[in-house]
Amino acid sequence: MTSSSLPVPAPTPRASPLRIVRELVTAIGQGPLNFIDQAGRLAVFCLSMLFWLPRRPFRWSQLFRHLRDVGFGSLFIVVLTGFFTGMVFGFQTLQGFRRFGAEALVGPATLLTLSRELGPVLTGLMVAGRSGSGMATELGTMRVTEQIDAMATLAVEPMQYLVVPRVLAATFMMPLLTAIFTGCGFLGCYLIGVGREGIDPGVFLYETWLATDPDDFYEGWIKGAFFGVQISLISSYEGFQASGGARGVGEAATRAVVLSSVSILVGTYVLAELLDPLIHSYIHFDALPK
Amino acid sequence: MNRPSTQPETTAVTSRAERPPAIEIRGLRKRFGDREVLKGIDLVVERGSILVILGGSGMGKSVLMKHIIGLLQPDAGQVIVDGEDISHMSALELKRVRRKFGMVFQQGALFDSMTNWENVAFPLREHRKDLKGQALDDKVRSLFELFSLKADVQGPRFPSELSGGQRKRVALARAVALEPEIVLYDEPTTGLDPITTDQVDEMILDAKKHLGITSVVISHDIASAFKVADNIAFLYQGLIVDQGHPSKLRHSEHPALKVFLSTWFGKN
Numbered sequence A: 001m002t003s004s005s006l007p008v009p010a011p012t013p014r015a016s017p018l019r020i021v022r023e024l025v026t027a028i029g030q031g032p033l034n035f036i037d038q039a040g041r042l043a044v045f046c047l048s049m050l051f052w053l054p055r056r057p058f059r060w061s062q063l064f065r066h067l068r069d070v071g072f073g074s075l076f077i078v079v080l081t082g083f084f085t086g087m088v089f090g091f092q093t094l095q096g097f098r099r100f101g102a103e104a105l106v107g108p109a110t111l112l113t114l115s116r117e118l119g120p121v122l123t124g125l126m127v128a129g130r131s132g133s134g135m136a137t138e139l140g141t142m143r144v145t146e147q148i149d150a151m152a153t154l155a156v157e158p159m160q161y162l163v164v165p166r167v168l169a170a171t172f173m174m175p176l177l178t179a180i181f182t183g184c185g186f187l188g189c190y191l192i193g194v195g196r197e198g199i200d201p202g203v204f205l206y207e208t209w210l211a212t213d214p215d216d217f218y219e220g221w222i223k224g225a226f227f228g229v230q231i232s233l234i235s236s237y238e239g240f241q242a243s244g245g246a247r248g249v250g251e252a253a254t255r256a257v258v259l260s261s262v263s264i265l266v267g268t269y270v271l272a273e274l275l276d277p278l279i280h281s282y283i284h285f286d287a288l289p290k
Numbered sequence B: 001m002n003r004p005s006t007q008p009e010t011t012a013v014t015s016r017a018e019r020p021p022a023i024e025i026r027g028l029r030k031r032f033g034d035r036e037v038l039k040g041i042d043l044v045v046e047r048g049s050i051l052v053i054l055g056g057s058g059m060g061k062s063v064l065m066k067h068i069i070g071l072l073q074p075d076a077g078q079v080i081v082d083g084e085d086i087s088h089m090s091a092l093e094l095k096r097v098r099r100k101f102g103m104v105f106q107q108g109a110l111f112d113s114m115t116n117w118e119n120v121a122f123p124l125r126e127h128r129k130d131l132k133g134q135a136l137d138d139k140v141r142s143l144f145e146l147f148s149l150k151a152d153v154q155g156p157r158f159p160s161e162l163s164g165g166q167r168k169r170v171a172l173a174r175a176v177a178l179e180p181e182i183v184l185y186d187e188p189t190t191g192l193d194p195i196t197t198d199q200v201d202e203m204i205l206d207a208k209k210h211l212g213i214t215s216v217v218i219s220h221d222i223a224s225a226f227k228v229a230d231n232i233a234f235l236y237q238g239l240i241v242d243q244g245h246p247s248k249l250r251h252s253e254h255p256a257l258k259v260f261l262s263t264w265f266g267k268n
Helices: A018-053 A060-098 A103-144 A148-152 A157-197 A201-211 A216-242 A245-282 B008-018 B061-070 B091-099 B116-127 B132-147 B165-177 B194-210 B223-230 B253-266
Strands: B025-032 B035-045 B048-054 B076-081 B100-102 B182-186 B212-221 B231-236 B239-244
Touching: A018 A157, A018 A216, A060 A103, A103 A148, A103 A157, A103 A201, A103 A216, A103 A245, A148 A157, A148 B048, A148 B100, A157 A201, A157 A216, A157 B008, A216 A245, B008 B091, B035 B061, B035 B239, B048 B061, B048 B194, B048 B223, B048 B253, B061 B076, B061 B182, B061 B212, B116 B132, B116 B165, B132 B165, B132 B194, B165 B194, B194 B212, B194 B223, B212 B223, B223 B253, B231 B253, B239 B253
Parallel strands: B048 B212, B048 B231, B100 B182, B182 B212
Antiparallel strands: B025 B035, B025 B076, B231 B239
16 A cells, blocks of 8 residues: 555644634533523423422322331431431530530530521431432433333323422421431430530520520421422432433432532521521510420 | 224224324424434324334434324424324323323333332323222223233232333233323334234234224334334434335335335345
8 A cells, every 4th residue: 555545634623712712611601501501490390390289189198108208218317317416516515615614505505506507407418318319319210211201191290290299298307307306416415415424414404495495496497398398309300300321310319419418508508597587586486484 | 992993994084084183293393402303294193093103213213202292392393183283282281182192112111119010000090080999900900911911910010020021011001001092102022032022013903903092103123014004104314204005115215215124125
């Protein structure tokens, strides 16, 4: 073969300044565009869920199944993490408060933190990790194996059958799990404060009774309900968007946990700002006598 | 189940005078990003007939099927089912129209969290509230028997425990549970051995013979297509390039169809 018969490679297009600028602008703009696209799709998904939410038939069996999955399924890790969170929070707070001779205030400090912030946030993160990933995986598998399409062809609306019961179950169960987390955390703190550090149990409990209001608990429960909506909607959405087989389902589950967790951490600040004036200033629950 | 069996030719003549075609597609176009998958499909499916949409992989067969049942909305054109344009219907209206359909997916798409019995009972529980207890059980059993599914399949077994052919038959039993007028089959014989393929073909013919069902089959299985079809439409690069009775298509002059058929019938 002579050199003249060899194929001549196509000349590489010269990188003109205009082309570089265009590619740079495209690369920078693609991220925000994708974010807006995903946010729009999620908004449409939420609106669709709201459309089907009040419509009959109500799927009671599906609702009870998901109440059990979200509630009972997450119970063990919520109890475990709640208990140890309370213990470590009590332990560390005690080290600080001892410097001011305020050991007796460990109980109220822990309970306030658990009920208003740590309870709903850590419960949300646990439920996102366990139930959120489960929802995304199950729905994602149904999507890639065409089970969701099959349901639609049987004149059963997948949004109504699959998503609405999950959202309701997570919304109902999250406040309950938050309350259990808070209770277990306070018990852990009590064991550290009273059992190990020798604080008088009467003082410990009386100081807690004096410093906390029922509205502190309401804030945590309301936050928990909001986090339940966030976790179930994001996880269901990611499951519905899954494509590309087992890998796609895995990626959907990962995205569901990451996005749910981020939305909880962002949402807790937003909700704190919104709920504080509503609950603690304008509406004062003074149900229990002091 | 009591719908009388009909011959397609007779149905086609009478239905034109009395009722519109089961499905009519006019100028259907669909684009995904830069790629135009369907470029203007025109198709008519007469009542009680079996139409096979034949074509290679990636030609838009599944996309066309999903438009017929309203899982996708077209960019342009119309999909008319029983005289109603479903291409831009609301979710609630689509739910009503889908009662006329059954669909058998390529892999069956049986709900893997339910037993085989629950899969077949699912549409009945959702839409036939009058069927409860023994009546529901009897109805489900009759559907299993219709497609020669034995008692061991009906027990507390899950779809993952079935063979490919059994799964297809359970899927068909579920698809026809509500006695639909139209059944869509997505690649029903793909991945099956010759004996099971033959059983699936017989199953499609039985559904027409015993239930009078209009069937649309998408496939690239030439042997099955020529066995079951009353009419064949060949989909190539987003267009129906030829359609008609199998004997007509056998001698088509369209180059792509000639190449496609030569893989089965030979070059001569």
